[in-house]
Amino acid sequence: MAAEQDTKPADREVDEFTGTATTGHEWDGIRELDTPMPRWWLWTYYATVIFSIGYVIAYPAIPLVSKATAGLFGYSSRAEVAKEIDNAKQAQSQMLDQISKKSLDEIRKDQALYQFAVAGGASAFRVNCIQCHGSGAQGGGIYPNLNDDDWLWGGKLDDIHSTLKHGIRFAYDDDTRSSEMPAFGRDEILEKGQINDSAEFVLKLAGQEHDAAAAERGATVYADNCAACHGEQGLGDPEQGAPNLADAIWFYGGSKAELVAQISNPKLGVMPGWQNRLDAATIKQLTIYVHSLGGGE
Numbered sequence: 001m002a003a004e005q006d007t008k009p010a011d012r013e014v015d016e017f018t019g020t021a022t023t024g025h026e027w028d029g030i031r032e033l034d035t036p037m038p039r040w041w042l043w044t045y046y047a048t049v050i051f052s053i054g055y056v057i058a059y060p061a062i063p064l065v066s067k068a069t070a071g072l073f074g075y076s077s078r079a080e081v082a083k084e085i086d087n088a089k090q091a092q093s094q095m096l097d098q099i100s101k102k103s104l105d106e107i108r109k110d111q112a113l114y115q116f117a118v119a120g121g122a123s124a125f126r127v128n129c130i131q132c133h134g135s136g137a138q139g140g141g142i143y144p145n146l147n148d149d150d151w152l153w154g155g156k157l158d159d160i161h162s163t164l165k166h167g168i169r170f171a172y173d174d175d176t177r178s179s180e181m182p183a184f185g186r187d188e189i190l191e192k193g194q195i196n197d198s199a200e201f202v203l204k205l206a207g208q209e210h211d212a213a214a215a216e217r218g219a220t221v222y223a224d225n226c227a228a229c230h231g232e233q234g235l236g237d238p239e240q241g242a243p244n245l246a247d248a249i250w251f252y253g254g255s256k257a258e259l260v261a262q263i264s265n266p267k268l269g270v271m272p273g274w275q276n277r278l279d280a281a282t283i284k285q286l287t288i289y290v291h292s293l294g295g296g297e
């Protein structure tokens with residue numbers, strides 16, 4: 001036990017095998033060598049001590065009651081964040097400025113501006129549009145899917161822009177998109193048999209199962225009553241918001257019963273116009289976003 005006590009350096013023995021001084025500690029005949037710290041280690045250690053003293057003087061470091069010591073440089077991470085937010089806001093307002101000034105085509109050609117517009121449009125879409133069109137713009141029920149390449153009112157940038165600004169059958173905007181499919185049944189424009197035949201003809205146009213004889217009769221009814229809007233081949237007319245009937249994409253359903261219902265007493269969708277609710281730059285960003293969803297012409 002006595003061996004654990006420190007002895008004065010002068011008393012320390014030098015180990016005969018290594019030539020290194022011992023610490024004077026000895027356990028059961030095993031003596032501890034007094035190997036010095038490596039130089040590089042010591043210097044690194046001193047450097048960190050000096051650095052930390054400098055750091056404590058220069059930067060906020062020691063916590064006090066309500067805040068930390070300020071440091072000579074007056075640095076504050078809070079101020080830094082506020083500055084970054086300011087910068088971001090400024091950059092954003094420059095982008096928005098450019099979006100206001102440039103045409104939709106010019107925005108589309110400017111990679112950085114385009115990405116900014118798609119992101120801004122996506123976030124405006126989440127706020128204003130998903131309650132009707134769904135969070136993925138997939139639509140549903142009476143709300144059209146905006147992801148597909150099937151457009152009621154046209155899928156070019158300018159078409160979408162106009163749809164968004166003025167709305168669809170929106171009573172409060174004189175330039176709104178509007179057209180009305182006649183209620184062939186309710187208003188007794190066609191007889192039940194004719195409605196049935198025209199529905200069979202629509203099934204034929206869409207390449208679906210149909211009654212050939214009825215479709216044959218329906219062809220005449222269609223040419224006289226429907227072709228003006230839906231086109232002779234049933235390809236639709238975006239000027240009138242008349243959907244393509246020859247594809248398999250249905251808005252109001254493509255079963256025989258749903259077709260008869262639409263022809264007899266048509267559903268006509270309404271969408272508000274946005275030009276009095278959203279600023280012009282936001283509407284442009286929404287246009288670019290909707291166009292980017294994959295179905296833009």
Ligand code: HEC
Nearest residue numbers: 180181198225226229241242243250251252253267268269
């Ligand atoms: C004045 C133009 C006009 C005429 C004429 C017209 N339609 Fe339409 N039709 C429309 C419009 C517009 C829509 C879409 C309504 C909407 O967007 O809500 C539509 C929708 C439809 C739909 C629903 C398509 C879908 O994808 O769900 C069917 C089916 C249809 N029409 C069949 C007919 C038939 C058959 C006739 C003739 C008997 C006819 N339409 C005559 C304008 C017209």
Ligand code: HEC
Nearest residue numbers: 128129132142143150151152153154168268269270271286
């Ligand atoms: C109150 C429900 C409602 C809201 C909110 C709404 N829409 Fe619509 N939207 C509709 C309906 C209904 C139609 C289909 C109208 C028709 O039948 O022609 C439509 C049609 C459209 C079309 C035309 C699609 C085509 O095929 O031509 C676009 C584009 C569109 N909406 C984008 C938007 C955007 C972008 C927003 C958000 C700023 C939005 N909508 C908000 C109900 C809504």
